[in-house]
Amino acid sequence: MELVELNKKIKEYVGSEVELQGWVRNHRKQKEFGFIEFSDGTTFKRMQIVYTNELKNFDDIQKIRVGSSISIKGVLAKSEGKGQDYEIKATEVTLLGDSDEDYPIQPKRHSNEFLREQAYLRPRTNLFNAVFRVRSVAAMAIHTYFQDHNYVYVHTPLITTADCEGSDQMFKITTLDFKNLPKKDGEVDFSKDLFGKEAYVTGTGQLHGEAFAMAFRNIYTFGPTFRTEKSNTKTHANEFWMIEPEIAFCDLNKLMDIEEDMLKSVVKYVMDRCPDELEFFDKFVENGLLDKLNKLVNSKFTRITHEDTIKILKEAKVKWEFEPEYGEDIAKEHEKYITEYFNGPVFITNWPKDIKAWYMKLNDDGKTVAAVDLEVPGAGELMGGSEREIDYDKLVNRMNEMNVDRNTVEWFLNLRRYGGCVHSGFGMGFERLIIYLTGVENIRDVIPFPRTPGNCDF
Amino acid sequence: MELVELNKKIKEYVGSEVELQGWVRNHRKQKEFGFIEFSDGTTFKRMQIVYTNELKNFDDIQKIRVGSSISIKGVLAKSEGKGQDYEIKATEVTLLGDSDEDYPIQPKRHSNEFLREQAYLRPRTNLFNAVFRVRSVAAMAIHTYFQDHNYVYVHTPLITTADCEGSDQMFKITTLDFKNLPKKDGEVDFSKDLFGKEAYVTGTGQLHGEAFAMAFRNIYTFGPTFRTEKSNTKTHANEFWMIEPEIAFCDLNKLMDIEEDMLKSVVKYVMDRCPDELEFFDKFVENGLLDKLNKLVNSKFTRITHEDTIKILKEAKVKWEFEPEYGEDIAKEHEKYITEYFNGPVFITNWPKDIKAWYMKLNDDGKTVAAVDLEVPGAGELMGGSEREIDYDKLVNRMNEMNVDRNTVEWFLNLRRYGGCVHSGFGMGFERLIIYLTGVENIRDVIPFPRTPGNCDF
Numbered sequence: 001m002e003l004v005e006l007n008k009k010i011k012e013y014v015g016s017e018v019e020l021q022g023w024v025r026n027h028r029k030q031k032e033f034g035f036i037e038f039s040d041g042t043t044f045k046r047m048q049i050v051y052t053n054e055l056k057n058f059d060d061i062q063k064i065r066v067g068s069s070i071s072i073k074g075v076l077a078k079s080e081g082k083g084q085d086y087e088i089k090a091t092e093v094t095l096l097g098d099s100d101e102d103y104p105i106q107p108k109r110h111s112n113e114f115l116r117e118q119a120y121l122r123p124r125t126n127l128f129n130a131v132f133r134v135r136s137v138a139a140m141a142i143h144t145y146f147q148d149h150n151y152v153y154v155h156t157p158l159i160t161t162a163d164c165e166g167s168d169q170m171f172k173i174t175t176l177d178f179k180n181l182p183k184k185d186g187e188v189d190f191s192k193d194l195f196g197k198e199a200y201v202t203g204t205g206q207l208h209g210e211a212f213a214m215a216f217r218n219i220y221t222f223g224p225t226f227r228t229e230k231s232n233t234k235t236h237a238n239e240f241w242m243i244e245p246e247i248a249f250c251d252l253n254k255l256m257d258i259e260e261d262m263l264k265s266v267v268k269y270v271m272d273r274c275p276d277e278l279e280f281f282d283k284f285v286e287n288g289l290l291d292k293l294n295k296l297v298n299s300k301f302t303r304i305t306h307e308d309t310i311k312i313l314k315e316a317k318v319k320w321e322f323e324p325e326y327g328e329d330i331a332k333e334h335e336k337y338i339t340e341y342f343n344g345p346v347f348i349t350n351w352p353k354d355i356k357a358w359y360m361k362l363n364d365d366g367k368t369v370a371a372v373d374l375e376v377p378g379a380g381e382l383m384g385g386s387e388r389e390i391d392y393d394k395l396v397n398r399m400n401e402m403n404v405d406r407n408t409v410e411w412f413l414n415l416r417r418y419g420g421c422v423h424s425g426f427g428m429g430f431e432r433l434i435i436y437l438t439g440v441e442n443i444r445d446v447i448p449f450p451r452t453p454g455n456c457d458f
Numbered sequence: 459m460e461l462v463e464l465n466k467k468i469k470e471y472v473g474s475e476v477e478l479q480g481w482v483r484n485h486r487k488q489k490e491f492g493f494i495e496f497s498d499g500t501t502f503k504r505m506q507i508v509y510t511n512e513l514k515n516f517d518d519i520q521k522i523r524v525g526s527s528i529s530i531k532g533v534l535a536k537s538e539g540k541g542q543d544y545e546i547k548a549t550e551v552t553l554l555g556d557s558d559e560d561y562p563i564q565p566k567r568h569s570n571e572f573l574r575e576q577a578y579l580r581p582r583t584n585l586f587n588a589v590f591r592v593r594s595v596a597a598m599a600i601h602t603y604f605q606d607h608n609y610v611y612v613h614t615p616l617i618t619t620a621d622c623e624g625s626d627q628m629f630k631i632t633t634l635d636f637k638n639l640p641k642k643d644g645e646v647d648f649s650k651d652l653f654g655k656e657a658y659v660t661g662t663g664q665l666h667g668e669a670f671a672m673a674f675r676n677i678y679t680f681g682p683t684f685r686t687e688k689s690n691t692k693t694h695a696n697e698f699w700m701i702e703p704e705i706a707f708c709d710l711n712k713l714m715d716i717e718e719d720m721l722k723s724v725v726k727y728v729m730d731r732c733p734d735e736l737e738f739f740d741k742f743v744e745n746g747l748l749d750k751l752n753k754l755v756n757s758k759f760t761r762i763t764h765e766d767t768i769k770i771l772k773e774a775k776v777k778w779e780f781e782p783e784y785g786e787d788i789a790k791e792h793e794k795y796i797t798e799y800f801n802g803p804v805f806i807t808n809w810p811k812d813i814k815a816w817y818m819k820l821n822d823d824g825k826t827v828a829a830v831d832l833e834v835p836g837a838g839e840l841m842g843g844s845e846r847e848i849d850y851d852k853l854v855n856r857m858n859e860m861n862v863d864r865n866t867v868e869w870f871l872n873l874r875r876y877g878g879c880v881h882s883g884f885g886m887g888f889e890r891l892i893i894y895l896t897g898v899e900n901i902r903d904v905i906p907f908p909r910t911p912g913n914c915d916f
Contacts, residue, residue, distance in 0.1 A: 002608055002675065002676075004608050005608075021706075021707040021879070022675070023672075023877050024877070040675050040706075040707075041610075041673050041674040041675040041706075042608045042674065042675050042676065067876050067877045068877045069706075069707075069877040069878065069879040096879050096880075097848070097874075097877050097878035097879045098875075098877075099875070099876045099877045100875045100876060103875075103876050103877075120666075120669040120869045120870075120872070120873070121669070121673075121876065123669070123670055123673035123674065124672070124673045128673075129673065129674070132610060132612070132670070132674070133610055133674070135611075135613070136605070136609075136610040136611040136612070137605075139601075139611050139613075140601055140605045140611065143597075143598055143601050147594070147595075147598045150460055150462050150463075150500045151594075152499075152590060152591055152594040153593075153594040153597050153598065154590070154594070154906055155593070155597075155682070155699055155905070155906060156906060156907065157697060157905075157906070157907040157908075157909055157916075158682055158697060159684075159696070159697050159909050159914060160914065161914045161915070162916075171631045171632065171633060171652075172631070172632050172633070172634075172636065173629045173630070173631050173659065174629065174630050174632075175629060175630070175686045176630075178630065178639065178646045179645070179646065181636065181639075187637070188636045188637065194629075194686060194688065194696065194911055194912075195696075195909070195911070195912060195913065195914035196912045196914075197914070199914055201631065201659070208578075208906065208907055208916065211578040211579070211581070211916075212581055212590070212906065214481075214582070215499050215579075215581035215582045215586075215587065216499040216500065216581065216587070216590070216591070217460065217480070217498050217499040217500050218460075218500065223681065223682060224613070224616055224681060224682065226617075228633045228652060230652065238617070238652065238653075239615060239616060239617050241613055248479075248498075248499075248527075249479040249498075249527075390555070411578045411916055412578075414578070415578070416555075417556075417557070417558045417561075418525045418557045418558060418561050418579065419481050419482075419525045419526045419527040419555050419556075419557045419561075420527065420555040421479070421527040421554050421555045422554075447613070447615075448612055448613060448614060448615070448666065448670065449614065449615040449666055450615075451615055451617050451653070453652055453653070454652075454653060454654045455653065456617060456618065456619045456653035456654075456655070456657055457619070458615075458620075458666070458669075458869055
């Protein structure tokens with residue numbers, strides 16, 4: 001059976017024989033008995049296995065090393081020892097797969113940096129077992145929220161030939177032989193490439209998402225996303241996952257309602273299903289994490305314009321590293337201040353158009369766009385969204401101003417000619433959410449096998 | 459409100475005023491009244507809107523073209539007309555977004571080929587509304603099945619520097635400038651590339667999945683996958699989605715149990731939630747679809763070896779295009795015959811090692827591997843899986859035989875040294891499943907924006 005199933009009905013199993021397969025996480029040996037800290041990975045809580053020299057292979061059992069896979073039979077009992085409520089008194093312990101002496105994950109504290117170099121083994125530790133289970137449960141929380149609210153999950157394409165985001169921010173993808181690139185008139189001849197033209201890996205599914213929102217009303221994407229940024233920071237990775245909902249007949253206010261409701265629902269879902277993991281994070285990673293999450297679930301998010309935000313920042317008795325300015329972006333220190341000022345999550349709306357994307361709706365003032373960023377305490381910007389520009393001519397103007405090549409996105413423009421309507425959408429970086437949920441600070445520690453500049457091992 | 463919510467409680471709403479936003483799918487005008495076929499995309503069923511010249515903007519309403527977005531208010535009533543049970547007697551009809559006269563999706567039959575050229579508009583048709591909703595619900599069915607069974611969802615990386623699958627089958631990915639490739643000793647200098655070496659987009663998450671299965675016991679992946687094949691067939695695309703579960707302490711027999719249980723569960727889930735869509739497919743796409751699905755859910759899948767399969771094929775009184783042979787792969791015509799022979803899904807096990815992957819467990823006969831393909835009536839091979847080779851030396855031998863570069867996957871080999879155990883996994887092409895569920899034959903018609911050789915529009 002699986003440990004998670006045993007744990008669910010553990011009281012009923014006291015006195016019964018159980019059989020488990022899993023791994024040795026720790027092994028303490030005494031002369032006449034021993035204790036195995038056992039995990040099969042299906043749950044955060046481990047199980048103590050007690051064995052004595054009454055077992056005929058006692059000497060062999062004592063040789064079993066940490067990391068080995070074993071099969072055990074025994075009787076579940078209340079534990080008299082400290083540190084656990086239950087234990088299994090083994091009647092059989094069988095080694096299935098040995099663990100060589102150089103096994104890197106020993107029962108002691110390893111640094112996160114060391115464990116990154118053992119990315120393929122680190123999910124066996126308490127910390128990463130908890131992180132990656134929360135990641136899985138949070139992904140399900142997101143799917144559950146949107147499916148329960150009549151959203152259609154759309155798999156937008158990753159390969160694209162449109163360079164509307166600026167091709168220098170996208171990976172190029174090719175089947176051509178670098179050593180022998182076909183040429184025509186001195187240029188690389190991409191007509192020989194698989195798609196007959198230059199192709200990229202896209203960084204957003206939004207444009208395609210809009211097309212589907214104009215058919216299904218409510219849609220969301222959830223898939224991997226790529227950036228070529230050469231940033232070696234705690235929050236940047238070149239491959240990460242993103243959620244991009246897009247909703248027809250939805251203005252900026254309704255969009256904020258949805259973002260707030262979704263986030264609370266996802267946090268609740270994870271709190272209900274991962275209490276042991278969150279307690280562990282609260283104890284060992286971020287003191288106060290549970291309070292933070294509980295508070296979020298019960299708070300009313302503040303809504304304030306970018307202009308009023310700058311006013312508050314300017315009036316603050318703080319020595320800024322970057323002076324806040326009307327018409328400009330805000331820095332990490334400002335994000336932090338404003339969430340502390342309002343003591344909770346803050347929606348900042350109506351941003352200066354020049355620092356936001358070309359597809360966002362231009363407000364009547366001609367200077368700001370109907371965009372919204374959600375800032376949360378401890379994680380900064382968690383979501384970014386906007387009402388979309390639905391006026392064909394205004395959209396074309398903005399594309400021209402921002403040097404977007406309209407030829408490759410003519411179809412996107414056409415959405416404004418064929419039954420367009422007020423619609424809005426947002427993007428949420430999935431890793432940002434996991435960082436927020438776990439308190440783990442470095443994006444490298446919430447992605448199973450992270451890709452960052454110069455790092456693409458495993 | 460949304461049409462899907464109205465439909466759920468439609469009896470209760472009779473006589474009540476409702477307000478909806480959505481699109482005009484058809485518009486039939488009479489002199490003193492008119493009928494609008496209305497959809498907001500949230501449900502397959504459309505709603506009839508009846509309006510009369512009592513409305514003060516009657517003349518404007520009559521000008522509303524197919525494809526336009528509108529807002530309507532009215533009273534829900536039982537319909538006296540044919541073709542629908544209910545209709546809304548409009549008290550207000552407001553045009554929100556006009557549809558230009560060249561709108562390509564008119565209320566008549568369009569060919570799938572034509573609609574592929576209008577990929578951004580085709581989800582507005584009945585067929586593609588149904589296909590892409592089923593796709594969304596089927597994705598949720600898969601997540602639900604695995605999460606309910608204690609599997610951890612793992613986001614395995616797409617970017618890789620390991621060419622263990624053969625780099626000629628993978629897209630190359632780069633940030634280098636094609637026009638100005640950095641050179642060193644006459645070769646392209648990939649140390650200047652973002653990851654400091656040549657990088658690819660992978661076609662499988664299995665190796666990484668195995669690492670996580672050795673920590674969580676049960677894991678699955680569900681993400682996009684890429685192939686560079688230059689095949690223009692009904693079943694090939696260069697970008698598609700795949701599910702790859704991997705299970706520790708699981709042999710080939712248990713793997714088949716899981717595959718069978720999962721497939722039945724997913725089919726049931728979709729049947730429960732998309733009855734209107736499946737009925738539509740049954741009527742207009744694949745006659746007998748519902749029978750096929752019902753039969754699958756209630757059948758016991760056959761299990762037979764590759765050798766016995768060849769025996770049956772050889773004994774068959776059939777003129778084959780490709781003669782079945784021991785030790786060789788089977789062709790589409792054989793797959794079809796064998797599912798008809800057993801009148802249901804068939805697991806074919808123990809395949810000749812030379813036609814299967816290097817990581818599959820070598821059987822004691824030294825000739826076959828513990829692999830299994832699931833063949834289903836009407837869709838051919840739906841899943842492919844195997845027990846994995848867990849013997850370190852045998853695995854290295856197979857890698858050498860198959861020319862796999864072990865340097866890039868040393869970590870994968872190490873999984874056999876650090877608490878390895880019997881484990882198995884399978885892959886299911888998500889589009890194959892959608893083809894099976896909908897009866898739609900061409901993979902281009904079950905992917906929102908398909909990518910195939912020479913085709914990367916939108």
